[in-house]
Amino acid sequence: MKIYSGKQKVGTLNKKIDLVVDFDDFFYYKSKRALITQLQRTIGIFLIITAVIFFVTYFLILIQLYDRILLLALIDGRFPAYELFPSLGTVIGLFGWYLLRDRNRFGERLEERNLLHLKKDIGDGEVKEIEIESFFSDNVSAYLEEGYKNHNEEFIFFLSKVLLAQPEIKEIIASRLPLDLKKLDKDLVIDTADLTFDNNFQECFLELFHAGMDVDAEYIDEYVMFVAFAKKYWKHALVSQYISPDSVNAVIAWIRNNQKIETFHRKWFWISKLKPTGAINRSYTSKATPTIDKYAIDYVQNVIDFGFVFSQGKDEIIQKILELLSKTTKPNVLISGEAGVGKTHLVKNIATLLVAEDVPIELYDMRMVVIDVNRILTQVTDINQLENIFSKMLDESATAGNCILVFENIEYVFEIREENRKEILNRLISYLEESNKPVIATANTALLKKIIKQNKSFSSLFENIDLIEPSKENAIQIVLEHVQLLEELNGVRVEEPAVRRVVDSANKIHSSKVMPDKAIELLEETLNYAKAHGLKFVDESVVDQMVSGKLGVNIGDINQKERKILNNLEDLLHKRIVGQNAAVESVAAALKRARTGLNRKDKPVASFLFFGPTGVGKTEIAKALAEVYFGHENKMVRVDMSEYSQDKSIEKLIGIENEEGEFQGGFLTDAVKNNPFTIVLFDEIEKASPKVLDLFLQILDEGEITDGAGKKVDFTQAIIIMTSNAGGKQIASSLAAGRAYREVVKEAYYNLQNDFRIELLNRFDKIIMFKPLNLTEIHQIIEKFLTKINENLSEQGVLIEWNKDTVDELSKLGFGPVYGARQLYRVVQEKINDEVASLIAEEKVKKGQTIHFKGLQISDIV
Structure with a gap:
């Protein structure tokens, strides 16, 4: 077995950055740190238990000896030693909690092992060499070291088995990937038979590092390892179960996104303890907004009440919007896009960031107030009231100082009757020009042209952000966000390959609509179909069945x-x-x-x-x-x-x-x-x-x-x-x-x-x-026409018979060098069909009789 020591180059990145591994650091420091981590966790658990014992003991003593303690305090001014138990318990408990912390997350906060920061440094040209082992989590490092020490001949197989046994990976497979683990295990025995330590150790380091960079991970953990192994070492085993590397990547990205949302939840939990409830900011400098509270929707409160919303693939556009909203003058953004492209979803993404205060400091403590003209119109009895309500809302926003106004479907303002529209637009333009308060408006792309045509000065007050359809992989991520709620509503579980098929099918059957809306709509239809048919599980075949029934064309696997x-x-x-x-x-x-x-x-x-x-x-x-x-x-x-x-x-x-x-x-x-x-x-x-x-x-x-x-x-x-x-x-x-x-x-x-x-x-x-038809082929065509007439007549119990002369005469009348066989059908209609129709109409032929043609003449009816 090859022995690794010192710092060795294992590859390059972008053909100019050396990728190295310090094996001395890896095998000594990493392994020691893993042992220390385990020891610390054990001590942490012990300290937590000790802290609990201190608190429980203290309260038991307090309950039993309360009168005696009070007497000592009043007479001697002394307190027993066990009065220190709560303080000791608190200190010990906090230290135990620290020892049990998530080291990878802790390290990332200290900007250690963060691949995202590394990417930025690479883009700035500041990196010449990367020690890739420093980006590995403790667990991944421990797996590699164990494989190095004890599993030379079955190195990759050992790592695969260890990885698949991890709870987080089991959860992925159980929730979204239709993998038969027993079959996978058997296939991996064959596929990894030749993947020994000597010929795969360095390559394994490289695969893990590149996978971490590809999926935008912060560090290389079990999820990144799952992506890397699926792509490099399990490809054939997964294909045999119809799982693609793209499906693996999508599920991991979905897990990452959920983790990010959980991070936002934790941040909001601690932030909310320092803030007043309701619409007032934490410094108590904002003003009450009764009209806004009655007629508008607060998206910040909405995501707190109904769930955080955050999607991958929109980072750049979100950062651009946040920068524009942070401007000191005219911080106004117009988000345009086709209906269904995700404008509202994008705004809710920003609301989630506001809740977690993962935004520029200028936007801390802000509400996101959505003003929908159509919604207000349903709440008033007279359209003239709209002007007054609209004006009050703008005034309240200007004085409150903590509102981001959102005008969803701003084009609706331009559809109000003219006498009301003019006043509302003037009031809105005045607010946009003078308040310097952040405003977001959304508009349908097609209708935006109409707005610009009607009022160029209005559109010039905004920075326009054009929201285009998401890519296929980003659309899959957005649909996966909706899956969990729809699963709970319908009592049906959905696999990632089924979601992928939904996105593909939506592109095929709803070309007039846009992603992700058309995919979400199709997913809802599929789950309704599954529920109606008593299914508890949706895979690709269920999607195909539903779509095929909808179209009347089989689009799935070929049926019998x-x-x-x-x-x-x-x-x-x-x-x-x-x-x-x-x-x-x-x-x-x-x-x-x-x-x-x-x-x-x-x-x-x-x-x-x-x-x-x-x-x-x-x-x-x-x-x-x-x-x-x-x-x-x-x-x-x-x-x-x-x-x-x-x-x-x-x-x-x-x-x-x-x-x-x-x-x-x-x-x-x-x-x-x-x-x-x-x-x-x-x-x-x-x-x-x-x-x-x-x-x-x-x-x-x-x-x-x-x-x-x-x-x-x-x-x-x-x-x-x-x-x-x-x-x-x-x-x-x-x-x-x-x-x-x-x-x-x-x-x-x-x-x-x-x-x-x-x-x-x-x-x-x-x-x-196409070649000209010969006489034999013309006769065959006529025979087909006459046979078709008999098929139609069979419903009335009447038949026709004809002879060779009938076919010859019809061919002479219906076929010519100019029009080919185009006139044949018309001639057959006139000479045969019309004659038979007249006989039936005049009741000259009865049910069960046959009409005999000799040439084009009727010779007999029997």
Whole structure:
């Protein structure tokens, strides 16, 4: 076994900072400190018990000998020695409590082993070398030392077993990760068999350090160790149980966030002992605010009463807002964002920091008073009262001196009728300009433009903070914050992978809404679904079941019904499509790829360009796929590109803002927002404006499009089919002249570049030339039409029969080189369907009879 001593370099950070381990310090000081810590804890427990004994003894003596003690004090002025017991008990108890302190938290307060401070120093260029062992907690150091001393051959396995046995890690697994520990143990025996001390000791140090830096930990404890091992050493074991490293990271981040909230609780507990209750500040310099108390909501009191709110991923924006609110002049902040993006949640985050006084000193002791115009209107009988109430609230805030006013949905002020709005706005602008008291306003992004247009001077009084949608991982953290309350309300437990699936699914089915609101809404629906079905446990499959039922499309694992459809998809399509084998095979293969997870996630499910002569089945294949897979041929979005021949017509597809600043949605974007799991058929794209065609580049390349309001619309769940008659006549004439099919296809592909930009053509998954239909295929199509008529007539107990002449004559009337088979259906309707309908209407045919056609004439009814 290799012996480690002295200071050794084990790696680098950012290619310029040496990462070293002082093994002498680690093995001597660390191990000694662990022993000392254990000894101190033992002594601490003993001292606490001793202190309790002192107090109990004192009170027992006091109860029994009270009269005698009082007599001694009055006569001799003396007190017995046991009168010192309370003082001794207090001193001993406090020292015992100190010995039992959380050393890692204590060390962090003294700015020892704090990775967050280290990150800042690295950013400032002040660090040349890092002794990484100094950032390890005592427990982690003890685990590593034990592994070094006694478990050479099974070093990583030993550490894994020790880690998984820790109470905090067991709690994570029990609450959020669906891990079978027995299976994990068996898998780790195999996966870590070769991970001995000699080839993993230094690497283990590095993995732990990098994991601590990645997850923004303060020091490297069991949680960081869990993240590091899951990523490096347990990857295959976790994958076998469908747990990703991202899920592990998310649960650890959620635990960290809860710990931070607990820290805020502790701070508030001690701060609250020094403050008066109610709205008065601790210096008793603030004034009463009766109108505010009646009509507004105090978010500071709200988070105290109903729970602290704090989310990861918003640190920078929160710090920016706190800096602006701390300004001595015009400390006014306008938070804009889409409805549901989390503006109120962000304000409550700040309220939580105010409660814990984790804010600049200028904001200590401040209330956060929320003024909601709509809420006030529900409490008054006359809108004219609103002006008076509003004015009083501003006056009270100005004189109280300890209020941060919050105007949620400030746009509502601009929707009050004009005679009242003008006075209220003037009063508010005066307050913003003169009071120099902190103000927060929130507004919907779309409506904010309208506000600026109406009153530019008003918006200039604020510093605007644009709140964008959180990233996927931050959205998961926000949803996890809501999980515990929803679990208690519904009596259902939720795993982290289920939360991850909720976020992914919300992006797919609610593209018109924003995160995190749409994910929280979907989570609530899922838990209601689980409760209604008597489930006590929500995993990914439950989310898939709920969403599939909502959409009418299976989005989870392939079930038996869908597997049968996929396995027979080509045959099912050929029930409607005659010939065109290449197109049918390509569509079937694309759908199978998508449902087995082999397609690219950032593009549409599949994208096709079907070109060739008219009337040969290009549009029909889209209808057939919609019927077979989605249940009905109408379950698709059909766009007739002849209606978009002008550049300006792009507005009809993606929407546009009108003169009043209101957004009018586009036909295409609205249709896909409402039904993202669909087929989008762009018919005859050669008739569209080149500018419109350029719009499709983004859909095909990125799986999304930007609508007229600047919002992204997701197309990654859609199948894109574009059709074109380009080159149709030449293709038909070339094949009719006897040229080889392969030669005609090659020439046709080349000629397409004359009709469409190469950038567009290169983005399709498949470009398929449709060939003209031959006579045999025309006859097959007619046979299908006639069979369909019989299916419809069966409800009335009537049938038709036909002969070869019937099919021949219908084909002559309905098929031609110009329109292909497009007229066939109309001809069959006129010559067969209409005749049969007349017979039924005139009661010339009875139930159970058959109508016989010879050619197009009815020969008999029997």
